[in-house]
Amino acid sequence: MPELPEVETTLRGVSPHLVGRTIERVIVRDARLRWPVPQEVHRVAGHAVLSGSRRGKYLLFATAPGTLLLHLGMSGSLRVTDAATPFRTHDHVALELDSGLHVRLHDPRRFGAFLFVEGEAGAHPLLSELGPEPLGEAFTSAVLHARLKGRTAPIKQAVMDSHLVVGVGNIYACEALFMAGISPAREAGKVSRPRLEALVTAIKEVLAASIEMGGTTLRDFLRENGEPGYFKQTLRVYGREGLPCPACGAPVRRVVQGARSTFFCPRCQR
DNA sequence: ACGCAGGCCTGGGCGC
DNA sequence: TGCGCCCAGGCCTGCG
Secondary structure, three states: OOOHHHHHHHHHHHHHHHEOOEEEEEEEOOOEOOOEOOHHHHHHOOEEEOEEEEEOOEEEEEOOOOEEEEEOOOOOEEEEEEOOOOOOOOEEEEEEEOOOEEEEEEOOOOOOEEEEEOOOHHHOHHHHOOOOOOOOOOOOHHHHHHHHOOOOOEHHHHHOOOOOOOOOOHHHHHHHHHHHOOOOOOEHHHOOHHHHHHHHHHHHHHHHHHHHHHHHHHHOOOOOOOOOOOOHHHOOOOOOOOOEOOOOOOEOEEEEEOOEEEEEOOOOOO
8 A cells, every 4th residue: 555654664564674684585476566577686686685765655675686676656565475375375485584574565456566676776777767755955946836836737746756756646646735725727837936835844744743643553563454544534624525524524526637546625725 | 838638547435 | 136337546658
């Protein structure tokens, strides 16, 4: 369930099991992901995992021969299990570790990715064009303002464009626009500087708050059903069509933008 | 460069 | 119980 906070939670959950461990082998049960899992992934076998990191919603696990580059797509998750635990349906790839554990990629819809990158991973085409991290210092209203200049697309779609800023998915785009009081349909290039300031603040706040809640999942990460709806209750507009806006009581509306559902309050967001 | 549509997949929930 | 339909936390690719 990969919004950025989930990906971050996943990283924090698997890293202690992975970093410093040696990958004994890579088990590819089904190579048909977004792109076919390449043969090169087997090059990490026999090598230690040197580090785990995240760029946007991509996960990177470095070894001496190269870096494993993972994406969880819409339905992907990583689970740490004992190697003897039977595979579930849709457990497509597993890293078998010298600790006797498996890190398994589970992904019913197979929109995820499991790739191998030799050399500087940041130079990979999937990563090299990405925008700044939303929680980093490089993501400011000044930067956003400059990048949105002249763009006619709706602000909601712009903010979900990973080339402008990474990690803002459908839920948090809706939530942040609500918090900032900006209509999702507003032309991106015409949102005023002060309102962009509010939007940047809202994005940082909502992502940071959600990551903090992800910490609860972190503790239970090895558990079989580690998927509580812990931030569902904090959502103000997402998934709440027809329910009262928490600020003004007007019914929350749902529209479709770029084939994705957008939830917003027509009274609070202008 | 930008904006948009299409496409990739499976599964759950709903109405009939 | 079964079937068809709609919907789902993403994002790349190709076209105009």
